[in-house]
Amino acid sequence: MQSQFFASKMTSLPSSPSLNKTQFISDPKTSFFIIPISNNAKKTNLFSLKMKKKGFPVVAMAAAGAAAAEKKRYPGEGKGFVEEMRFVAMKLHTKDQAKEGEKEANKTPLPKWEPSIEGYLKFLVDSKLVYDTLERIVDKADFPEYAEFRNTGLERSEALAKDLAWLKEQGHSIPEPSQPGLNYSAYLEELSKNDPQAFICHFYNTYFAHSAGGRMIGRKVAEKVLNGKELEFYKWDGDLSQLLQSVREKLNIVAENWTREEKNHCLEETEKSFKHSGEILRLILS
Numbered sequence: 001m002q003s004q005f006f007a008s009k010m011t012s013l014p015s016s017p018s019l020n021k022t023q024f025i026s027d028p029k030t031s032f033f034i035i036p037i038s039n040n041a042k043k044t045n046l047f048s049l050k051m052k053k054k055g056f057p058v059v060a061m062a063a064a065g066a067a068a069a070e071k072k073r074y075p076g077e078g079k080g081f082v083e084e085m086r087f088v089a090m091k092l093h094t095k096d097q098a099k100e101g102e103k104e105a106n107k108t109p110l111p112k113w114e115p116s117i118e119g120y121l122k123f124l125v126d127s128k129l130v131y132d133t134l135e136r137i138v139d140k141a142d143f144p145e146y147a148e149f150r151n152t153g154l155e156r157s158e159a160l161a162k163d164l165a166w167l168k169e170q171g172h173s174i175p176e177p178s179q180p181g182l183n184y185s186a187y188l189e190e191l192s193k194n195d196p197q198a199f200i201c202h203f204y205n206t207y208f209a210h211s212a213g214g215r216m217i218g219r220k221v222a223e224k225v226l227n228g229k230e231l232e233f234y235k236w237d238g239d240l241s242q243l244l245q246s247v248r249e250k251l252n253i254v255a256e257n258w259t260r261e262e263k264n265h266c267l268e269e270t271e272k273s274f275k276h277s278g279e280i281l282r283l284i285l286s
């Protein structure tokens, strides 16, 4: 593992926009943005033209064209791979979920969003199953790079165990895990054994989504069904932005060893991460 770290952009939690049912049920389906930003063909032609004027031989022009093609940049690439993953993830939000979102919110009027405590319990139970799975996978480290992500301080499994114990003490009955959590957990187990790039995409999206939109959702739901009580799920030991930054640096280093194809494969998995997490989020409304 290389020792050099790369700083990437820190993001702060924005003020809470109001959430409605539409935002929870939006389901990204369209294709991706894994397209180089620069229009290389155009650049190469312009470059060739300038060289022609200066009387460079054709061979030199062809070499310059190849070099320009190699330099194509992907959105966020200059800041490290996490910024690329973030770019793809942000586009999959609806405009009302996050400023950078590009998905249209469902226009069909839906009943006002109302979480239920039963639904929220299902969400917490399934979330715990997913975090248990992610944390077991990095502890086991079938691929050596997973070991980098042990004890990052972002772990959520113990916090959720405390919350569920507290909710039980309050007289709530804690449900068994339901299909969205069971499906996602099984999918993660499978991926982790044979597709490390895809697995890392889920790892990034799950922990970082929870630190951003997840916290906003938690606050909104707590106001409605828990008298504003802040659960352990939304508390971290230490400074959250520092914990996130340290994980960003590790992710950037791990991805440095990946080919462009492997990076693209990781980015393409973002949609599945949204699909599975979206199903678990929707439990809040069930």
Ligand code: HEM
Pocket: 011, 012, 013, 014, 023, 024, 086, 089, 090, 093, 097, 098, 099, 204, 205, 206, 208, 209, 211, 212, 213, 214, 216, 217, 244, 273, 274, 277, 278, 281
């Ligand atoms: C109702 C659902 C959601 C809401 C309201 C929401 C909202 C947000 C907001 C406000 C941000 C911060 C944007 C910023 O930095 O300016 C954010 C970041 C992010 N969200 Fe979501 N989100 C939702 C669902 C999801 C889902 C399902 C995923 C993927 C599993 C996801 C992945 C991410 C990621 C990776 C970031 C970037 C975090 C960072 O840069 O540290 N979000 N989201």
